[in-house]
Amino acid sequence: MCELLGMSANVPTDICFSFAGLARRGGETGPHADGWGVTFYDGKGCRTFKDPQPACRSKVAELVQNYPIHSCTVIAHIRQANSGCISVENTHPFQRELWGRQWTFAHNGQLRQYRKLRLGRFRPIGDTDSEHAFCHLMSQLAERYRDLPKNRVAMFRRLIPLLERLRTLGVFNILLSDGEYLLVYCSTQLHHLTRRAPFSNATLRDCDWRIDFAEETRADDVVAVVATQPLTVDEPWIKMAPGDWALFRYGERVA
């Protein structure tokens, strides 16, 4: 399987702390050694760093941990390959442009019979179940809406029945974003947490790093973090149940 990490914040926030914990699971404290990737949105644009190398030994992961890139929406993934070989084209997150926005997707799990999922204008570049499912979802959105709908919460809600159907094909924990909204869908395993005032300490589970968020943040910062497994030992992570979903926008849960 793989591990997911997502962030939605009301001010551009760096993810060095959380990413450092995740990266250790990429071959050191965890078995997810088949590549990793992270997307940082910056306005309507975004930057994605990927490496088919294990995160714990990757030069690019070292840069991402040490060079604070500030972003309101982040999606990260470390991979333990099950469907598709170890290669750049099979490394999450996957991206496509729709309606002049960049969409980003990462998946933890495995789907059976995914090749039967109908595609439209979007086609997979690699050969993973994940990218196929993403192209299926994006094609469905493109067929349903000609342009970016005004009511985006309603648009994300209309995806839920599709996600429920995909969940019947196997394990389907996902993160999906258009840069502004972050949709989180739990099939078996996901946790989330919102950091806001009063801030307190946090200690990583996977490496020796403790942070006092009261010193690092401003009083009105709101940062939601989503992860397959809790990344810290001393914060109140909320475990999601199978079928649960949440939609975040700039740190706040909107659905």
Next chain:
Amino acid sequence: MCELLGMSANVPTDICFSFAGLARRGGETGPHADGWGVTFYDGKGCRTFKDPQPACRSKVAELVQNYPIHSCTVIAHIRQANSGCISVENTHPFQRELWGRQWTFAHNGQLRQYRKLRLGRFRPIGDTDSEHAFCHLMSQLAERYRDLPKNRVAMFRRLIPLLERLRTLGVFNILLSDGEYLLVYCSTQLHHLTRRAPFSNATLRDCDWRIDFAEETRADDVVAVVATQPLTVDEPWIKMAPGDWALFRYGERVA
């Protein structure tokens, strides 16, 4: 204006040497300080590194210069903004998926009345003339061919009249690739060079770096390099004339 750098090679080759020269022009030996980007293909997948910071001071550019990423097809760009503000979404290269392949585009120049260029399924995320022109070209390809055509040289040839029309709107030097082929179109200014046996020395124009390619390469390596201005002082760069174009595939010119 901006500067372009492209590479097409028959074996995965690193571009550290050429990129080091280009990066100096990003705010040090040249005025192109409004961001930079580089795409490295790896099979059907690719990785893109971008930064709206000047290349000469960018932490990410430092990584790209020091960490040899081997690739058969590379497109790089340093920007001096003329259309569109300085931001990640306006930073080249631009990318779109079509027919299950990732396409990459970079542009040097400026177009008038580009907003009149017809778009189809592909829409710009930022607000540059360059990304608009790219979406126009990709939409035209998607309308003309339902799937990746078998004769890809013919497909690239059919783009040439479109490029000629775009050239009438201003300055339009471009690099376009589907990962396997690299199309180079010269509107005002581009040079190319093919390195093959017998290899010799090369000395960068923009910094103190000299390389003996005979020591760095194997006898059957073929590497074509394209750049706005010659990057080295002691190699036989070929200056392209306005309207000239070339199509490379794995180092060899195929049209």
